[in-house]
Amino acid sequence: MKNQSLPIIIIGAAVISLIAVSQIFFTVPETSQALVLRFGEVRRVHQEAGLKWKYPLIESYIYIDKRNLELDQDQQEVVAADQERLIVDAFARFRITEPVLFYQSVNNEVVGRQRLSTLMDQSLRSVLGTVNTEDIISGQRAELMGRIQSSLEGGARRLGMEVLDVKIRRADLPPENSQAVYGRMQSERQQEARQIRAEGQEESLRITSSADADVIEIKAKAEEEAQKLRGQADATRNAVFADAYGANPEFFSFYRSLLAYEQALASGDSTIVLSPDSEFFRYLGDINGRPGR
């Protein structure tokens, strides 16, 4: 009998000790911290991970997240100091640093997030309400995020949480204002485009008119030179003629008259009425070939 009951005893002892162990020991993972509660009262806090123990039956434990957690706000409309409205989407990073306080004040993470979210809403509005839109958008964004964080810190600490960071994820103009911005951007570009085109016209006119002026100047200079040349040629001509004809003006007169007669009457359609008494017909009426009269 003894031999047969031994395995049963061993198995029974093993099962009982397993149950006991599972009731006494528990592990805390790196991602969490744990509170040991005796009938709802916090007895011990374990912020380090590892194997922990508790009294069986009378004590229980709960985990509270230890990680860096994200609190994502819904986007909301904020009125800046210059009365411009902005759609702001912000988020915070927080960590539960005082699990006892946290457990006592908000009990669990869902409620904790709600409370923190409400606080953040207030901080966001109060901080962003004191500055102008352009500071939110550009200049002092980092500084503003710091201010929101510090104004949030006190409230969060009272709930056992530490705010690690607040970031403005988006800060945009509402759709109506966006349209106005688009309109302004468009008109800015239009004036820029028109200016560029006008500059093109300006440059174009400058080039063409300068070219036209060059053309006129070039031609006029050429004309000037040409007239000078022609004048010089005419002068030379006159000089040459005067030189040659001056040697015997009387003969020139005769010679040139003959040339002129020939030129003027050469065409053949002239009708010339002559007197037989003219010099040309001196011998015409005389049979002896002697000049008449």
Add this chain to the structure above:
Amino acid sequence: MPWNDNSGNRGPWGQAPRPPGGGNNGAGGQPPDLEEILRQGQQRIKRAFPGGGGRLGGGAFGFIGLVVLGLWLFTGVYQVEQDELGVVTRFGQFVAITQPGLKYHMPYPIESVQTPKVTTINEVQVGITTSRRGGVQDMPGESLMLTGDENIVDIDFEVFWQIDPRQPAADGDLPGAAKFLFLIDNPEGTVKAVAEASMREVIGRNDLEPIITRNRGPIQDETRTLMQEALDEYDSGIFITEVNIQKADPPDAVIEAFRDVVNAAQDKNTAINTATAYSNEVVPRARGDAQRILEEARAYSAQVTAEARGQADRFTSIRQEYEKAPDVTRQRMYLETMERVLNGSNKIILDDDAGSGVVPYLPLPEVQRRRQGQ
């Protein structure tokens, strides 16, 4: 403890390295090793109970107990793939990082292991979402951002990140993989939120013009730096390898106006080029015309002087001959000229006496007709 000796690829019983069937359950898929173990176990049992098969119940029980013990010990075998690191925890507390290979940790539930993929580069897209089927969808809410000069710009970018491979800064600091697993909630979402916030912060400090034209590199770098600072502050164990702006354009609503500015610049160049072409054409042509005018004048000059000299020379020659015998030459010249002149003309010779009464009746039209009839 022999279990902790992870230096060699040998299991607790010195068996050859062999990948276990699956993770750290260790129970399945190892028949040869198991049989070996069982045989060894049986031999030990036989040595422990010299009576052999005589005490069958106790022997079987001991045997079953050893099998259970073996299987339990076997739950400590695990494999770390080449792209992974093993993060070992003992009762939930981090104890060690293990390198790729076949490893052993103390059996469940004392120790357990997680094997995050540390070399994989993950991608987060902002401004667009790529669906599994490869379709790209624009997310205007994410991509439209206000610039420092209160314009709106449409930016799509992607962030590449991995589990931090850098050595921990301080001794007490956890390695990147452990931070990634233990210290941060929703890493993927964190990267995206930080990316959006950082990019908007950087864009908010810059003006529209440089953003859409040339300033992408510095914006990417600045965003990466800001992101890394935040993620380091969060102890996230996330390392940003790259921030890549895929698109930085004016919003769709105004992009036409921006394109028109580019077109205007083209138009300007076109106008200038056309004008220059005109200039290039008319000025040389004018120079040609000028040259022609000059050449004509020169030709006129040459012609006139040459003609004048010719005529003068001719006159001079004739005069010299004339002066040798003036009377004869003069008469000859006169007669020759008259001959030529009168030869080609209609001639009417009227005696002064006879003609004095006739001239008024001279039938000039008749004379004309006769000439035409010829």
